[in-house]
Amino acid sequence: MKKPELLAPAGDPERCRTAILYGADAVYLGGRRFSLRSRASNFTLQDIREACAFAREHSAAIHVTINVIPHEQDFEGLEDYLKELRDAGVRAVIVASPAIMALAKKTVPELEVHCSTQLSITNAAAADFLQKRAGIDRVVLARECSLDDVRRITASCSVDTEAFIHGGMCVNWSGRCTLSNRMTLRDANRGGCAQSCRWRYHLYRGEEDTGMMTMGSKDLCAVHEIAALMEAGVSSFKIEGRMKTEYYVASIVSAYRHLIDEIAEKGRLSEERMRWHTEQIMKGENREVCSGFYRGTAGRDSLILRRDQDDRLNHRYLGKVESVRSGRAVLVTRNPFSIGDRAEVMSPGMPVHSFIIEEMKDEEGNYLERSRTPMRRIEIPVPFEVQPGDMMRRE
Amino acid sequence: MISGSASTGIWAMNNTEKERIAVLAGSPADPEGLYAAGCDEVILAYDGLSLAAVRKAQQILHGTGWMLNAVFFEDEKGQVQKVLAQLQAGTGSIYFSDPALCAWADEYGMTDRLVYRPDTLAVSAPDLLWWMKQGIRSVCVSPLLTLEEILAIGDACPDCEVTVHGHLPMSFSRRPLLSSFGAQKGRFDYTLQEETRQEHYPAYEDERGTLIYTDYVQCSFTEILQMREHGIHRFFIDGSFLGEEELMDAVRGYRTVLDGADPRKVEEEYRKKYRSVLSSGYYREKTIE
Structure with missing residues (x-):
């Protein structure tokens, strides 16, 4: 093979x-x-x-x-x-x-x-x-x-x-599609596709509106x-x-x-x-x-x-490890998570490992029950080795 | 240049020394009237092997051109080769979009009858000239270009072909988009209307998938003379979704304009007679990246 x-x-x-x-x-x-x-x-x-x-x-x-x-x-x-x-x-x-x-x-x-x-x-x-x-x-x-x-x-x-x-x-x-060209003057074949296929259309048979359709x-x-x-x-x-x-x-x-x-x-x-x-x-x-x-x-x-x-948000991504100190990872957050959530770590070339989040602190050293805001730095103890650049997601 | 229906001889009366008008017929029953109206070559859509919202033919008519512009799959090779073998005796153009057809036609010595018609993909002189170098008869310029761009292409590649009239194909899908929402295949009376817009886009589905056309009819009664000045001498009219009489009048109109009639008067008469929304398409509207 x-x-x-x-x-x-x-x-x-x-x-x-x-x-x-x-x-x-x-x-x-x-x-x-x-x-x-x-x-x-x-x-x-x-x-x-x-x-x-x-x-x-x-x-x-x-x-x-x-x-x-x-x-x-x-x-x-x-x-x-x-x-x-x-x-x-x-x-x-x-x-x-x-x-x-x-x-x-x-x-x-x-x-x-x-x-x-x-x-x-x-x-x-x-x-x-x-x-x-x-x-x-x-x-x-x-x-x-x-x-x-x-x-x-x-x-x-x-x-x-x-x-x-x-x-x-x-x-x-x-x-072979020019829907975007016709509807928005944006040339799909030169990178301007407006994805007009994903919009909603009435389907007519003669004068009769037979209902809505979409082509996305x-x-x-x-x-x-x-x-x-x-x-x-x-x-x-x-x-x-x-x-x-x-x-x-x-x-x-x-x-x-x-x-x-x-x-x-x-x-x-x-x-x-x-x-x-x-x-x-x-x-x-x-x-x-x-x-x-x-x-x-x-x-x-x-x-x-x-x-x-269409385009439902994926809230699974918790954040990216920015630095690691004494078994504690500093995570730049993306989506909310709480104490007790099970997270897993993706590390290049390694199998995925998971753990339960048992503690977290913000940049001022305050203990938190839940991280709600994206792009904050949250410190989390991780019970195995992690590297800067690793990604953490909800299991 | 000799073309047309051998059964009627009507074609022989047309002056086709220079400009040439090819017409995709709405129905296989149309050809004789179209030749009489001033068309030089009637193109029929081959049943099962063309992407076009017109009635399709299978009976080979000597002298007609054929639209074989589908994208072909591995298991269709034999069928296409069989059709090419049948068409070998004729002289008509063979419109294609799949490069495979160029290879297969070569085996039958028919390369010089091919016209590359990929709708959206021929938008520059270098690409048109590359295709012409393969020994084919012509390449259809994409209707997405401005008039200025088309004229520049005409200067570089005068044997190109320009679609001057008709509803323009906007999209081709292999998927059964209309029947997925309860429509019947093979009907010509469906339109789509985007929920925030007024325009109705004619749509058609058959076993090969779904085609959607512009709401407007591309119209070039005036521009065709400028094109001729730049050496372009091959013109194409798409009969999809046009009535038989409207298509005849369009052909007659372009022929009389090329013969010296006032294009504004011809366009005015056409507008009066038909309710179609006429448009200059992208001639004066440049799309952005």
């Missing part, structure tokens, strides 16, 4: 380091130009150089998105940018435009070119065509592919395949497909979410890291172990999830039907 690359998103340098420390083999990120997710806090060239250096120290790699559907002006400065990325030590660029693919292969042949999911590739012939004519090294498959599609494409394709395993899903074919998609969670995707020989498992929080990145990356490693070691896991891994993943998730198209066409049960299903 092939052990795939675990590819994580990062919206800023801190999340990039977190993803690598919690087990990502590679991180994809966007520069200040040429990248979708324009509202994600994207990386300067210096940030990218530092990310590459950090990745090298941890035997990981950096992929950079150049995945806008480029207008004329988007080509200005692109050659120089590609050379800067190569010099910084980037391994791959993720590209949606055939002209940019060809340009990258000509200008910086040392860089791998990965065909973005924006091109909606669902068959091996399309990937082979782009390999022959534009020189791609890998194809990121469309999220509309079933498990069987992924198997067949991976088996016959001339390039490596990459498949999404977790995170947001467009309800429409990637790159639940997020993808392919936990139960991981073993099959590994057996299929997929080269890279991608987690979506460059706009997600550091806690999300740590939780999701760490959970999939453990799952992939355990499957690689033992093969298919028992129902009990799968239940445990699913619970770990869901501790980092704050949206409804579904299996996408992996088990066939995603239907009504893949849609967010109620307003309160």
Whole structure:
């Protein structure tokens, strides 16, 4: 069974380091130009150089998105940018435009070119065509592919395949939606998507209003497909979410890291172990999830039907350990917690340990029954070793 | 340039030496009237292999073009190749959006009949020229561009094709979005209205998924002449959600404008006759990042 690359998103340098420390083999990120997710806090060239250096120290790699559907002006400065990325030590660029693919292969042949999911590739012939004519090294498959599609494409394709395993899903074919353009003049294919699909619509038949509908998609969670995707020989498992929080990145990356490693070691896991891994993943998730198209066409049960299903807050994250002194951790808080709550600590490369919070003090040394306010420093005794940077969450 | 319905010979009367108007027919029954109205090539949506909110055909008509613009899955390869083999004898254009079709058409020596129509993805001259270098017939410019951007593309790539008229596709989904809320597949009378807006967006669902179109009809009676000045000579009219007569009048209107009629008068007459909301789309409205 092939052990795939675990590819994580990062919206800023801190999340990039977190993803690598919690087990990502590679991180994809966007520069200040040429990248979708324009509202994600994207990386300067210096940030990218530092990310590459950090990745090298941890035997990981950096992929950079150049995945806008480029207008004329988007080509200005692109050659120089590609050379800067190569010099910084980037391994791959993720590209949606055939002209940019060809340009990258000509200008910086040392860089791998990965065909973005924006091109909606669902068959091996399309990937082979782009390999022959534009020189791609890998194809990121469309999220509309079933498990069987992924198997067949991976088996016959001339390039490596990459498949999404977790995170947001467009309800429409990637790159083929202009709802946002029409309704808000924000170009979805250049990072401006207003997520108009998640709004509510009256469905009319002729003059008759037949009721309300919505098109927002639940997020993808392919936990139960991981073993099959590994057996299929997929080269890279991608987690979506460059706009997600550091806690999300740590939780999701760490959970999939453990799952992939355990499957690689033992093969298919028992129902009990799968239940445990699913619970770990869901501790980092704050949206409804579904299996996408992996088990066939995603239907009504893949849609967010109620307003309160969308973006529910996840109150599980208690805070990040800032310092440790004599068995007491100083936590920068995020969500409320009380004496008697059971907490667990996520530490890079370590199994999760849990404990009961038996005491807490604020910065003035006052003993507290409950921490209510975010971004305060709270001192907590922890009965095992913890490190600065570890994350604490409700069990 | 020779095209049209061999059964009627009507096409032969059209002056198509330069500008060329292709029309996605609302129904397979339309072609002869469309040729008579001034269309150079009628495009039919191939049943099961196209993304278009029009009635689809399977019977091969010599001379017509075909819309095979679906995204194809592994298990559809054989079916698509079979259709390409059937179309091999014709001369009509084959519109596609999946790069696989380019590879498959090459096996049948049909690359020069292909027109790349990815709706949103062709927005720059470098990308259009890359596709043209693959030996295909044309590339459809995304309707998301401003007129200025389209004209610049025309200067660099005059063999591009511009959609000048019709409801524009806004989104394609593989999901059954309408039937998930009780609608029936295959009907053309559904619209969506966002709860805080007035506009009604025509929507259509079939076995391939769901399409949503603009509330307005893109209209370019004036702009088509500017496009011609910049070398663009291929124009496309999308008949989705347009009535048969309205589509004929649109074709006739563009043909007469290209032949010298006053575009403002043609547009005024069209506006008077039809209640469609006409719009210049994104020609003068630049989207932001």
